[in-house]
Each structure stands twice: as C-alpha cells, then as structure tokens.
Amino acid sequence: MLAGPAEARTLGGLRRQLDRFLREAGFSAEGTTALALAFQEAGANVIRHGRGETLRVTVELEGGEAVLRVHDYCGEKNAACLSAEPPAQLRPGGLGMHLIRSSTDDARLEPEEGGRLALVLRKRS
Amino acid sequence: MKTPLRVAEESQEGAKVLRAQGELDLASAGQLRDPLLRAFDSRPKAVVLDLASILYLDSAGVAVLVEGYLKAKKAKVPYRLTGVGPTVRGILEMARLLEVFEIRDDVARALTG
Numbered sequence: 001m002l003a004g005p006a007e008a009r010t011l012g013g014l015r016r017q018l019d020r021f022l023r024e025a026g027f028s029a030e031g032t033t034a035l036a037l038a039f040q041e042a043g044a045n046v047i048r049h050g051r052g053e054t055l056r057v058t059v060e061l062e063g064g065e066a067v068l069r070v071h072d073y074c075g076e077k078n079a080a081c082l083s084a085e086p087p088a089q090l091r092p093g094g095l096g097m098h099l100i101r102s103s104t105d106d107a108r109l110e111p112e113e114g115g116r117l118a119l120v121l122r123k124r125s
Numbered sequence: 126m127k128t129p130l131r132v133a134e135e136s137q138e139g140a141k142v143l144r145a146q147g148e149l150d151l152a153s154a155g156q157l158r159d160p161l162l163r164a165f166d167s168r169p170k171a172v173v174l175d176l177a178s179i180l181y182l183d184s185a186g187v188a189v190l191v192e193g194y195l196k197a198k199k200a201k202v203p204y205r206l207t208g209v210g211p212t213v214r215g216i217l218e219m220a221r222l223l224e225v226f227e228i229r230d231d232v233a234r235a236l237t238g
Contacts, residue, residue, distance in 0.1 A: 008152040012127050012181075037216075040183045044151045090195070092188035095220050099184055102219045 006055040011043045014055065018068075025061055028125045034103040035066055035123045041096040042070045042119050049074070064125045065105075071112060073119035082109055082119075128180050130156050138236050139170035146178035149186035158189045165200040172197060173235040177208025182216045190217075194225065203227065205235040 002017055004010045015036050022032040043055050056071040082097065101107050106122040130153035133144045141164040145157055164172045174193065179186075190206070197204030205227045209217070217223045229235040 008150075011151055012148060016127075037183065040150065044183065044185060047151065090191060090222075090225065092191045092195070093184075095184040095187055099216070099219055 002057045031125045038100045038103045041100045068121040070119040072116045141169045142173045144175040148181040150183045151185040154185040154189045161193045171203040175207045207235045
C-alpha cells in the first residue's frame with residue numbers, strides 16, 4: 001500500500017515509490033513507465049477534484065501483470081470520471097483519463113466499501 | 126528524488142527563448158505557465174520553448190504547452206518547441222498532439238523558422 005496526502009507536491013514522491021517497487025519486482029521498464037504515468041494521472045484527478053484527503057494505492061503483481069488499485073477514486077454518481085476521449089477541440093486539460101487508458105491494458109471502476117469506487121488499472125509486464 | 130523545475134528566459138535575435146529543466150508535472154506546471162504566457166506579450170519574433178532537460182511530463186505539463194499554443198495563435202507569434210526527447214515525445218504522441226506543435230531539433234534551428 002502506498003499512501004500520502006492528496007496534494008500535488010507529494011504526488012511525484014508516491015509515483016517514484018511505485019516506479020521503484022515495480023522495477024525492483026522485475027516488472028519491465030516500459031510497463032513501469034506506463035503504469036507510473038497512469039498513476040500520476042489518476043492521482044492528479046483525485047487531487048484536482050478534491051475526492052479525498054489521502055491518496056491510497058495498492059499494487060499487486062499477478063503472473064506478469066501489475067494491478068494498481070487507486071482507492072476512493074470517485075463516488076457512484078461520478079461514474080463519468082472514466083470518460084477518456086481527448087478533447088475534440090484543442091484546449092488545455094481533459095487529457096488525464098485518455099493518458100490512463102492509453103498507458104494501461106485495462107482501466108475500470110470497481111465498488112469499494114462505503115459506496116465509493118476504486119479505479120483499477122491493469123498492465124502486463 | 127524530485128528534480129525541481131527551473132525555467133530560464135533569454136532573448137535571442139528578437140525571439141524569446143525559455144529553457145525548462147526538471148519535472149514538468151501537476152506540482153510544477155504553474156512555474157512554466159506564467160513566464161511562457163508572458164513571453165508573447167512583447168510580440169517577439171518567436172517564442173521558443175526548449176524541453177531538452179525535461180525529465181518528466183504529465184498531462185498538467187502538456188496543458189501548459191497547449192496554453193502556449195493557444196496564446197501564440199491569438200498573438201500571431203510563432204511558437205516552437207525544441208529538445209523534444211523520448212519522454213516528452215511519448216506523451217505528446219499519446220495525447221495526439223505531436224503534429225500540432227512546430228518542433229525543431231534545437232534552438233538555433235527554431236530561431237531560423
């Protein structure tokens with residue numbers, strides 16, 4: 001479990017911890033970079049939308065696949081938070097979920113206790 | 126260990142050159158945004174943003190690059206990126222923005238058009 005305050009200044013440190021963990025576990029360099037980007041964007045969404053005071057992430061390695069679970073990602077009423085199309089018109093912002101989907105093999109919301117949803121990201125090594 | 130973002134500004138041949146160094150992400154994007162957008166105000170010959178020393182880029186950083194693009198269009202000032210290495214290129218490709226920006230190999234080439 002990785003956890004820290006849901007603040008922009010701490011997000012990079014958590015990302016580097018994740019990166020180190022995956023590399024030391026033997027996950028591929030390419031897969032590690034991609035999953036670290038997905039984590040960065042998911043964490044940024046939690047911070048931007050004020051969805052919680054703490055950013056909590058669990059990582060599991062299962063047979064060559066990494067499963068990243070970003071807890072308390074959004075509420076059930078915010079299921080649109082998985083919308084991933086890049087903006088049709090060029091504008092700043094709106095790219096985060098698109099980058100998450102582009103850098104992982106699977107991204108989906110799963111219910112957690114308390115009626116909240118976790119963002120679950122999967123990436124093969 | 127985080128590498129803080131540093132932005133150096135200079136004028137060359139009537140153009141504004143900004144060199145960004147470090148991690149351009151959610152925590153630091155604002156540090157580039159202000160000097161980048163301000164660079165267009167004096168209507169220079171061009172604004173060149175050198176990214177050769179950018180070690181990390183996320184969507185917040187990309188958003189600032191896009192803001193620069195939109196400001197350049199409005200100000201009718203050429204806006205060019207240089208030093209686009211694999212890290213930056215990979216994110217711009219993923220964001221489908223690689224073709225949007227004018228990209229040159231280095232600052233010298235960006236100054237000539």
